[in-house]
Amino acid sequence: MSTLEIRNLHASVETPEGTKQILKGVDLTIKSGETHAIMGPNGSGKSTLAYSLAGHPKYEITEGSVLLDGEDVLEMSVDERAKAGLFLAMQYPVEVPGVSVSNFLRTAKTAIDGEAPKLRTWVKDVKASMEQLRMDPAFNERGVNEGFSGGEKKRHEILQMELLSPKIAILDETDSGLDVDALRIVSEGVNRVKENTGLGVMLITHYTRILNYITPDFVHVFVDGKIAEEGGPELAERLEAEGYDRFLASA
């Protein structure tokens, strides 16, 4: 049982026009097995929240705290956060030319576990997960995200999530740019991992479509750097019908 506690989180970014405050006091608690949808208009700071939690150097945390099972996440380096059990599925996964997927996956697994995985089970696990995500075995020999389509990149993110078994996963617009078939495959992957490992999920999305496949326990509306409203799945339905206008008008 794990808990991610985000308290009064403030973060800023340096821009040519000066320091810009993006997160303005985020409060959120995610426990194992829970799925929290974070929904909000473009530019509200959803992705900044994701990258700040993962420790991207571009964002400076100016106030607040983040604890994972009581451990101070903000004191950890990027790789320490991953080892502690945080996983970020990125909206735009980065290409790493010349580094094969199989080498990358094995290196990451070894780093997370502190020891190399047993070869036989590892090969089997990778194969099974790739099959479930409808990924051709040829992906193993390709460069990480190199020349992958948008859908292939997202499936590769979920593949990593399944193999690295984090405690809490942040999915940053994993649904954007996916057609319905790919969306279903990716969503099934997330549900499978949740069921098998009790993963806690922060599902960041702009659209309600993915919520037809992954049912959230909580929905949070994110506006202007903080959570403006919280509710159950019914809140998503209301957003589907009304859009974000009423939040933007008051923002």
Place this chain on the structure above:
Amino acid sequence: MTLTDHSKAVLDGSHSHGASVGGGEFVPESSRAARLTSFDPEAFGVPTGREEEWRFAALKDLKPLFGAAEGDAVAPWSVSDLPAGVTLEEIDRDAFVAGAAREPGDLLGAVAVAHASGIARLSVAPSTVVDEPITVTVKGSGEDVRHAMSVEVGENAEATVIVDRAGTATVGEFVSVVLGQNASLNLVLLQQWDDDAVHGGEVVASLGKDARLRGSVVTLGGKAVRLNSTVTLAGEGSSVDLFGLYFADQGQHFEHQVFVDHAAPNARSRVTYKGALAGASARTVWIGDVLIRKAAEGTDTYELNRNLVLTEGARADSVPNLEIETGEIEGAGHASATGRFDEEQTFYLRSRGISEEMARRLVVRGFFADLVHEIGVPSVEESLLKAIDIELEHVNELESADD
């Protein structure tokens, strides 16, 4: 994908220079073809650093190579057992000059021949196909030498020659490579010198009709290394692939110049050089000249140089030049880019639990991977990957010393 500000390729063009086709500011002579070549050292002035071919050079370190060697050391090299059809013999200067692919293009090459302590000729008889690489091992122990070597591959013959250099020495050399009709040579030059070696070399090659040359230059060690390669595509349908891989640390200055002279129709050339730099005073220079002469219709050429700057303060100069005298070509292009270590790649790998040190290793190995596999000699490829890892360990030591 330019939709996000979270991931963008960082390309720093500040040390790259664009093409100067048709006489840009960096091409004082009217044509690359007009540059002086001679076996007479007197024909060349002593470089001042203002000349086009010397302006990025480590002149201070290379200066001893502008004159005869001190003492009478001979080149510290040995050759693997020669297969049937391959001969190695000592030849005199006149024979060397008469058979050379081309005259030296600068003082260094001319001095290497004029003051050579020995001149060797390695010949592969026509129609001989040698499967195993012929390895020339150079193990320096402080010698100061000038020397010259000729490699001749006869008609329809095929061979691989590896020159593996280590230890320390002060070396000025000139190597002539002549490929007969339909001959094929894979020439691998490994510079894995100790950190105080000084090496100035010039390799000139001439390709007969349908001949194929694959030339790889790998420079990982030495204080100052300048290795210039000139290939004349003299025969119709000839083809050359030149690969270069270099990794300069603090205090190292590696310069590689390439000149591909398309003199015959329907010839093909590919030049791919990649370098990594680490340490404040690490310095690399790449100059790639391609000349497509009027006669060279149907030419297909592409040259690429990429540099990866791993730490602050290192400097990579990259100058591609393309000169075209006929419009009847198949294709001609070049690209040059010098980039910093990509923080987004590091972040991505680290967000999967991979340490910064390992992330850097993966990215740099990835950067060089395709190039290493082009060398075409498995034993060399394997030892190179190890050597690159050792270079990276030095970078990590540098980094932790800075902290």
